[in-house]
Amino acid sequence: MTFAKKSMCILIAVAFAFSASVAPVPIAFADEDxxxxxxxxxxxxxxxxxxxxxxxxxxxxxxxxxxxxxxxxxxxxxxxxxxxxxxxxxxxxxxxxxxxxxxxxxxxxxxxxxxxxxxxxxxxxxxxxxxxxxxxxxxxxxxxxxxxxxxxxxxxxxxxxxxxxxxxxxxxxxxxxxxxxxxxxxxxxxxxxxxxxxxxxxxxxxxxNKAPQADVPEQNTLSNEEKTETQPNNNNTNNNNANTQTAPSDVANYRTVVSSAYGGWSDKNTPNPGTTANGSICDDNSMGIAIPMSWSNRGKYYGRTAEIVWNGRVVYATVNDCGNMDKYGCEIDLQPGVWKALDPNCTTCAQWGHRKVKYRIL
Structure with a gap:
């Protein structure tokens, strides 16, 4: 084979190899209606x-x-x-x-x-x-x-x-x-x-889901002394919170949060009996809870039932109040009947303090 023929064959082979390794990119959907x-x-x-x-x-x-x-x-x-x-x-x-x-x-x-x-x-x-x-x-x-x-x-x-x-x-x-x-x-x-x-x-x-979700407190950062001395006041329902936010979108599922306690004879920050945000009575036997006042859509939860789990006990309560407990790292505030049912040995709000619970709104 002559040198020219050999050169031609080599060029053809190289061109074929190159075309096989670099496939042309088709124009997407060019023929689509x-x-x-x-x-x-x-x-x-x-x-x-x-x-x-x-x-x-x-x-x-x-x-x-x-x-x-x-x-x-x-x-x-x-x-x-x-x-x-x-x-x-x-x-x-x-x-x-x-x-x-x-x-x-x-x-x-x-x-x-x-x-x-x-x-x-x-x-x-x-x-x-x-x-x-x-x-x-x-x-x-x-x-x-x-x-x-x-x-x-x-x-x-x-x-x-x-x-x-x-x-x-x-x-x-x-x-x-x-x-x-x-x-x-x-x-x-x-x-x-x-x-x-x-x-x-x-x-x-x-x-x-339209609005940002509230943060879930990972742990309670208050000392034992602060737990007993600092209790949220839940009766100021007209307070305007500058950090208004919508309730977390997963309140239909169990959330692990920090809870506080209020109401009844042992809470010196609230009257006994007191009136909740939706007009219910809060006393030593009330089976209700408060949610953060910072939730802009909190009113839609009033009257709903919350399921609360602590230490293997399950207690159901009615959402009927709101407060500033989120300032203290808490998401829900329990009325006396609720924390007594969760812990029969607990006799005062201070004794309940701030405890982690699981809860969901039904």
Whole structure:
């Protein structure tokens, strides 16, 4: 082979290798019809919209069931608390009054068999009554636990639906952005679809996501002395907080936060009884909580039920007040009935101090 032919072959080989290693970049969507792209995107967006609306209806239906169960669990909890108090009073009376020894004296003092039989029947009736009180308390506890478990199931199901809604919002946004990349940015139909997708993001049950989230305190930085001496005042409902913020968007899920205590005879900063932000009464037995006054949308939570967990105990309370507890690193403030139910050994607000709890608004 001549030198010229060899050179030609080498050049052809090099050119072929170069063309194979550096593939030409095709012009994206050059042959696509913009109207066809937008029609397909609109069809997908409408499909997502229908699914979103269906999920929203399911979430709202579950919320109605949750509200009904919340009323039931609050009633069951109150019955259980009152029953526990009554049973405790009976036991305390018997302990202090020496009723056991008194009943034995009645038996021993019987003058004959007939009187002994009558006295034994009398004592048997007393013991039956006490046994019935204990059984009633057990039944109340079982009813409370049953409703509480059912409430948890419903809330967990709703949270799954909310996660599905979040997925639908992401899908809607992706559809619009992909279509936007394939047609002109200033296309009027693209802008209309963006507005439709924005309704998924800001509309429906997730409207609270519009504003910045509140920070969750990681730990309580107050000393033990500050805990006992500094208590938030929750009755100043007209205070304007310059750092107004919306409630955290995940109050439907459990949050680990620092809680404080207020109200009742042991709180010298508030009247007893006092009036809460929504007009309820706060006294030594109130089963309510306060949320930060800095939440601009706090009013929408008044009347809602909060589930609070501490040291394995679950207590339900009504959101009915607001205060400045967030200045002290707290997110919720517990009224006396709540912190007493969470810790039966706690007798004052100062004794509760600032404690970490888990809570969610149902």
């Amino acid at each position: 913009p109207n066809a792209v937008l029609d397909a995107a609109q069809a997908k967006l409408d499909e997502i919209s229908n699914e979103y609306n269906e999920l929203s209806s399911e979430v709202n239906a579950l919320q109605s069931q949750i509200d009904e169960l919340a009323d039931q669990v609050l009633a069951a909890q109150q019955e259980m608390i009152e029953g526990r108090k009554a049973l405790g009073t009976t036991v305390l009376y018997e302990y202090r009054g020496g009723s056991v020894s008194a009943l034995l004296n009645v038996l021993m003092g019987s003058s004959d068999i007939s009187e002994l039989t009558r006295n034994m029947n009398y004592i048997s009736q007393i013991m039956d009554h006490q046994a019935e009180e204990i059984e009633v308390q057990k039944d109340l506890k079982e009813r409370f636990t049953k409703i509480s478990n059912e409430l948890t199931v419903q809330k967990d199901e709703q949270n799954l639906k909310l996660e599905e809604l979040a997925t639908k919002r992401e899908e809607a946004t992706k559809v619009v952005e992909e279509a936007s990349a394939r047609v002109e940015e200033n296309n009027a139909r693209i802008e209309q679809m963006r507005k439709q997708a924005d309704q998924f993001i800001w509309g429906g049950v997730q409207e609270d």
